Amino acid sequence: MLGLMQDWPLLCHRIIEHAAEVHGTQEVITRSVEGPIHRTNYRQIRDRALKVSQRLDRDGIKLGDRVATIAWNTWRHLEAWYGIMGIGAICHTVNPRLFPEQIAWIINHAEDRVVMTDLTFIPILEKIADKLPTVERYIVFTDKAHMPQTTLKNAVAYEDWIAEADGDFKWKTFDENTAAAMCYTSGTTGDPKGVLYSHRSNVLHALMANSGDSLGANAADTMLPVVPLFHANSWGIAFSAPSMGTKLVFPGAKLDGASVYELLDTEKVTHTAGVPTVWLMLLNHMSANSLKLPHLRMVVCGGSAMPRSMIQSFLDLGVAVRHAWGMTEMSPIGTLAALKPPFAELKGEARLDILQTQGYPPFGVQMKITDDAGKDLPWDGKTFGRLKVSGPAVSKAYFRLDADILDEDGYFDTGDVATIDAHGYMRITDRSKDVIKSGGEWISSIDLENLAVGHPAVAEAAVIGVYHPKWDERPLLIIQLKQGQSATREDILKFMDGKIAKWWMPDDVAFVDGIPHTATGKILKTALRDQFKAYSFPNAAA
Ligand code: AMP
Numbered sequence: 001m002l003g004l005m006q007d008w009p010l011l012c013h014r015i016i017e018h019a020a021e022v023h024g025t026q027e028v029i030t031r032s033v034e035g036p037i038h039r040t041n042y043r044q045i046r047d048r049a050l051k052v053s054q055r056l057d058r059d060g061i062k063l064g065d066r067v068a069t070i071a072w073n074t075w076r077h078l079e080a081w082y083g084i085m086g087i088g089a090i091c092h093t094v095n096p097r098l099f100p101e102q103i104a105w106i107i108n109h110a111e112d113r114v115v116m117t118d119l120t121f122i123p124i125l126e127k128i129a130d131k132l133p134t135v136e137r138y139i140v141f142t143d144k145a146h147m148p149q150t151t152l153k154n155a156v157a158y159e160d161w162i163a164e165a166d167g168d169f170k171w172k173t174f175d176e177n178t179a180a181a182m183c184y185t186s187g188t189t190g191d192p193k194g195v196l197y198s199h200r201s202n203v204l205h206a207l208m209a210n211s212g213d214s215l216g217a218n219a220a221d222t223m224l225p226v227v228p229l230f231h232a233n234s235w236g237i238a239f240s241a242p243s244m245g246t247k248l249v250f251p252g253a254k255l256d257g258a259s260v261y262e263l264l265d266t267e268k269v270t271h272t273a274g275v276p277t278v279w280l281m282l283l284n285h286m287s288a289n290s291l292k293l294p295h296l297r298m299v300v301c302g303g304s305a306m307p308r309s310m311i312q313s314f315l316d317l318g319v320a321v322r323h324a325w326g327m328t329e330m331s332p333i334g335t336l337a338a339l340k341p342p343f344a345e346l347k348g349e350a351r352l353d354i355l356q357t358q359g360y361p362p363f364g365v366q367m368k369i370t371d372d373a374g375k376d377l378p379w380d381g382k383t384f385g386r387l388k389v390s391g392p393a394v395s396k397a398y399f400r401l402d403a404d405i406l407d408e409d410g411y412f413d414t415g416d417v418a419t420i421d422a423h424g425y426m427r428i429t430d431r432s433k434d435v436i437k438s439g440g441e442w443i444s445s446i447d448l449e450n451l452a453v454g455h456p457a458v459a460e461a462a463v464i465g466v467y468h469p470k471w472d473e474r475p476l477l478i479i480q481l482k483q484g485q486s487a488t489r490e491d492i493l494k495f496m497d498g499k500i501a502k503w504w505m506p507d508d509v510a511f512v513d514g515i516p517h518t519a520t521g522k523i524l525k526t527a528l529r530d531q532f533k534a535y536s537f538p539n540a541a542a
Contacts, residue, residue: 015242053084078238091180183233219244235332340423364391387418429444436465438474480512
């Protein structure tokens, strides 16, 4: 027997429609790419998103067509986001930090018909435009006054383009499993892979993000997503914030410590989300200028492991942290480290121990850890295994790739190595390809990096496994010092000594001027392995 509830497809535009009806005057504020602070609200965003839909429809964009955005977090990007999805076209967010050849590869693989972009990225696009045969037109997120001369095909200023629509248009309806959005993973090896979100997965993911133990914001709060819309769905915030009526503050093109601080302060932001490198810049700016953020209550941090010292710095400022783990293939939320009852009252180091885990999953994400043969491993907080996940907002395949990516139970292998404890708290110990295999045992490169970065002179630390004749691999610690600071190999090793098992201690420390990053801000270990391929340990006698 079937239930007698309404058939109400979970479509993304219902979210912005709800925001406009119920939270219509709630503000959306942006540091515009042109410079000034811009203020709008959810009602106006909905109205203009409808114009985007109408205008795309008039240009012949149909259900399933791909429309790319290469753009910062701004109100125009949000309008385009809902406008594209609102006619069943696919909003393909492209990461502008990729190499131009990768951007071209991705646009061609997706066969994008339209590219919407910011002023910032016109020069990059002009260089690759002749290699993008599927793109019919470029729409620049600006107005007539700021629109430059450009060689881009059929280029038009966004404001002129939507002014040609009167907004008398209805969202289209279609099956909730229809594709809504697309984001390529920036794999460090091989071609990028297209993750294709559905309307249903995005709406369910927004509901998962809305819990108090997830992003933790509600209608009375203000959220500043530093994490870009092109980075794994801006961790769901572009859906979650309007679905709850949370005020949004967008940082535009300026993500440096001073600019982010200024917006957090002037807009009295209560919640913010971003990767550790962003928080490092913010904390440095705040400590150099003895600044505080009295309104800020929660920093959500993910994308790479949040160092313990960073958690402590925020706690010292009176700001709670929520360490989060996820991936593009998971829409992206996987786990968040909220404090459950047995841990809520913990103090000091014991509290930090829990806050530093990657946390436990919200309803809608199931996890398991297995050995290489696929056998389930215990949730004892000690045994490491391959982390696998399933859920309604987890990928089952990649766009136009035939490979089967699920195991026989329907779980997706995340490529991460983790422990899970009896309370469901997961701790990432490594990427499966980065874990250091020393004498048959595994050493977590992430644990060593987190520890080393706690040294006051260290700006960033990376650990790679280097060949060792006796142990196969041993850890090499690579350090970038803070500007104007000094420390020797011995200082760093002494600092780490006693805080980890003796056999985990790095065999050597190398100092570099800069640590390379991927386009999403993760340490680029392949480049480091390349840089150190001729390196051998001073103590490496067989
Ligand atoms: P992406 O799809 O670009 O967001 O990358 C996902 C990967 O980033 C995960 O599989 C992890 O390896 C890594 N990652 C994300 N969040 C964390 C975290 N909090 N701690 C450690 N690694 C993380």
